Amino acid sequence: MKKRVSVVAAALFALIVAVVAALVVVSAPARAAAGFTVSGGRLLDANGNQFIMRGVSHPHAWYASQTGSFANIKSLGANTVRVVLSSGARWTQNSASDVANVISLCKQNRLICVLEVHDTTGYGEESAAITLDQAVSYWISIQSALTGQENYVILNIGNEPFGNNESVSANWATHTRNAISRLRSAGFDHTIMVDAPMWGQDWRFIMRDNAQSVFNSDPDRNTVFSIHMYGVFDTAAEITDYLGRFRSANLPIVVGEFGHNHSDGNPDEDTIMSYAQQNGIGYIGWSWSGNGGGVEYLDMVTNFNAGQLTSWGQRIFNGANGIRQTAREATVYGGGNPPTTPPTTRPPTTPPTNPPTTPPTSPPGGTRGCSATYAITGQWQGGFQADVRVTAGSAAISGWTVSWTFANGQRVNQSWNATVTTSGSSVSARNVSHNGSLGAGASTAFGFLGSWTGSNSAPTVSCAAS
Known part of the structure; x- marks a missing residue:
């Protein structure tokens, strides 16, 4: 009988050890994978x-x-x-x-x-x-x-x-x-x-x-x-x-x-x-x-x-x-969490599935309009690159045109994400098919390569929405 009790006690002790070990394993944190x-x-x-x-x-x-x-x-x-x-x-x-x-x-x-x-x-x-x-x-x-x-x-x-x-x-x-x-x-x-x-x-x-x-x-x-x-x-x-x-x-x-x-x-x-x-x-x-x-x-x-x-x-x-x-x-x-699609302040990757053929006659809670900012993003002797960002006002728009006049004889040589026309020093840039429709407060951007001599001051730009 004593021997049997000893065996049972030993078995019970072994069981307790196993349970404790299992608990330790379960509670141990998982090792984080390295890198990507x-x-x-x-x-x-x-x-x-x-x-x-x-x-x-x-x-x-x-x-x-x-x-x-x-x-x-x-x-x-x-x-x-x-x-x-x-x-x-x-x-x-x-x-x-x-x-x-x-x-x-x-x-x-x-x-x-x-x-x-x-x-x-x-x-x-x-x-x-x-x-x-x-x-x-x-x-x-x-x-x-x-x-x-x-x-x-x-x-x-x-x-x-x-x-x-x-x-x-x-x-x-x-x-x-x-x-x-x-x-x-x-x-x-x-x-x-x-x-x-x-x-x-x-x-x-x-x-x-x-x-x-x-x-x-x-x-x-x-x-x-x-x-x-x-x-x-x-x-x-x-x-x-x-x-x-x-x-x-x-x-x-x-x-x-x-x-x-x-x-x-x-x-x-x-x-x-x-x-x-x-x-x-x-x-x-x-x-x-x-x-x-x-x-x-x-x-x-x-x-x-x-x-x-x-x-x-x-x-x-x-x-x-x-x-x-x-x-x-x-x-x-240290950058932000990268989204899987562009945020609303960036241009849509494709036009909406069913884009409206005309804007609403009375935009609720806002005024149809747009603003634009002009920035020189790179410059070298005789040439430069500029980006222009267009932002819709408090109501959605279906198209936009940005205009400015160069003061120093600059010229636009090549553009992207806009249809650009020039007449002397006057420049007009109109949206293309994929970036004309903007929700309220949403933005898009276009850019161009230009040439300059003497100086290259940034012009004042205006934006008209449709």
């Missing part, structure tokens, strides 16, 4: 706020001396820069110290760094291209520069890791899963970005159809998919169908590269940007400057000069649904 995370198909920054990439690619591997580009890209409104790096297989290797400096420049300029290895481009077609596994070896070799930077850095394992060789591209899912596994096993806690095969355009839908299995293979469930949109995506239907399937599946997708034109066709950049804005999808345009090989038209600025925007640069930075209008800084830099 993915939740519900959305990318969240380290503060748990949604982050929507609005940025451009910078060819650092080929123009390593152009370190001023980080500040210049930020000055035009970007919240992200995708940085081209080389493992050393095809171009000069970017060392750990160089990558650490790149990250420092991103942080100084309050940009999120998407780092990519470019040597994988076109594997299966390009004889010098390396595998994703070799790219992972490079990441591991410079891990010292990356550890602890999870709040600011996203790892894009390899650029366009397969060409159009279908038998090789068919292995995309296996190679990608293995690469993610190696990075996680090596201790990388960063959000990982993976490019599509077939020069990034996935025209056989290999990434699309295998994305769920690849995402599930990541033990951190912290993988983002990147589609590159060039000639394959030349219609609105192709763009909305591809991106829409990821959104419906709650899988995170970004447009990791796109342009306004390309040798393989004419991408529909307007739909890319508008659909991305409407659906909270990130986009990164190609590319800042320094393009060659017949695609020089993809330069956004001339000779790395932020004061010389090309037509493509004007479109992506200053156009409808462009970077300046829609980018929100990551809250790890």
Whole structure:
């Protein structure tokens, strides 16, 4: 009997210990994930706020001396820069110290760094291209520069890791899963970005159809998919169908590269940007400057000069649904919680579904009218850039016209988001189709490039509403 009591007592003691241990485990706080995370198909920054990439690619591997580009890209409104790096297989290797400096420049300029290895481009077609596994070896070799930077850095394992060789591209899912596994096993806690095969355009839908299995293979469930949109995506239907399937599946997708034109066709950049804005999808345009090989038209600025925007640069930075209008800084830099759609004080991404054909005859509680402000946002010898913000009065308006007279002989050379006409020194700017209808107190903006000699004083502007 004594022995039985001892056994029962021992068993009871063991049970108490187990319960206490269980309580301790339950009450222990969950370990916060490091840096960026993915939740519900959305990318969240380290503060748990949604982050929507609005940025451009910078060819650092080929123009390593152009370190001023980080500040210049930020000055035009970007919240992200995708940085081209080389493992050393095809171009000069970017060392750990160089990558650490790149990250420092991103942080100084309050940009999120998407780092990519470019040597994988076109594997299966390009004889010098390396595998994703070799790219992972490079990441591991410079891990010292990356550890602890999870709040600011996203790892894009390899650029366009397969060409159009279908038998090789068919292995995309296996190679990608293995690469993610190696990075996680090596201790990388960063959000990982993976490019599509077939020069990034996935025209056989290999990434699309295998994305769920690849995402599930990541033990951190912290993988983002990147589609590159060039000639394959030349219609609105192709763009909305591809991106829409990821959104419906709650899988995170970004447009990791796109342009306004390309040798393989004419991408529909307007739909890319508008659909991305409407659906909270990130986009990164190609590319800042320094393009060659017949695609020089993809330069956004001339000779790395932020004061010389090309037509493509004007479109992506200053156009409808462009970077300046829609980018929100990551809250790890102290910015506000980035909304998934522009606030009411910003222009609508698209006209209302059923816009009124005429304004109400008696606007309730307000007077139809508008005001405008004129600001010089950049100036260089002989040239300048100006932005004009239009704000509706206490009632909604369906259109606006802003007028002013230059006092010093300035001229408007190129404009966006408004139809501008000039007569001598007099200038008139009228809304375009997507930004005329404004709710009470709502604002929109347009801009232009101009020329000046002698002086460049800001004129007094007036606004008339309709």
